[in-house]
Amino acid sequence: MTAEERLAALVEEVRHDPAALPLASARAARVVGRGPGLDGRRIEDVARSRLLVTACEAVGPDGAADVVAAQYAVGDADERRAVLLALPELADRGLGDGAVPVVLDALRTNDTRLVAAAMGPYAAAHLPADAWRHGVLKCLFTGVPLAAVADLDVRRDAELDRMVRAFAEEREAAGRDVPADAHRLLAAADR
Template sequence: MVVTADSSAAPPDHPHPALTAVLDPTARTWLDDGAAQVAIEPAAVRRLFPAARRRCGHARLTEYWSVDEAARAVLLTALPLRGQALADEVTRLHRHGDPAEQRAVLRTLPLLDLGDLALPLVREALRGNDTTLIEAAVGPYTAAHLPDAEYRQAVLKCVFCEIPLDRVTGLGARADRELARMLADFAHERIVAGRGVPPDIVPVVRAFPDVIGAELNQALKEEG
């Protein structure tokens, strides 16, 4: 049952082709050379990853990627590592990175063969209050790997942080009765407090009519 406008849980397209079209020759050469270095010497990513924003820029590239995020994704996907070794390197970059670098790591996770090994990074972002990191965390990797109970809490965190639910990948497929109940409770508390209900939670709640009492249903109709 599709309950709201939803992004696919499929990985985003690899950003290298889009970057090639917008980077100037100097930046393009730097990135291509950097990816080649990383493929030979994985530790080189620790030097190149922080420099990507300065060398390539940070304009918006696509709806999903900024230029610096995409350039960092190119470097990460050039790593010849697998499994725990890849997870360890990605975790190192995330833990030592600034928010822009952390966003790049989170957005690149769907392109890396990590299984569940990167879930600690997602959980760390979801525990924090940086809305840009939370939004980056609720992408295709989370949709594919985060357990149900934690996924519901991630959706609720987005609601509390006023992150639009169309930024949450996989919601149409993963919304269930328990999530609807949680959102209905949230809506009821808002209404009792005389506050508005975010309109994007209404389709999720209404997809499971048994969680809505008559009073809440009427209130949601009045909310419009």
């Protein structure tokens, strides 16, 4: 049986019983595999995201936010990353702002994998401006490359520039290095 066939069996399990999602997600890496896939995404992230999308489709748009929150709450860091990575697809299927609390929780962590995944397209489209700006600063503070921040050039504003400048000045005053991404952002602001 191929990895795709094994994943299809897990998907069917979740389609028939959305409550099976946590166990199916926990088993996904063992059943389907781990590591980078042909498209650069991690195989287990793709599998777990597909399982989450399936569970959300099974419960419908009114229950999707609850499924997302529950899966995020019970998942380990890898499973939480997969939840965050699935949010853009779920947003296209009617999730709306329902997963903003999950994104905000991820931004409160110091797990760079979660912070990077949290600042993707879903955050760009759904986070309020203040929370989004703080997410950008969290990336700078934790060393997450700003390339992970979706629509940075679109959402960047004078307030973010002010916050990044203050961050850089504070680090310089403390004799600490300023991340190269902060310098690039400030150079763009000065143009």
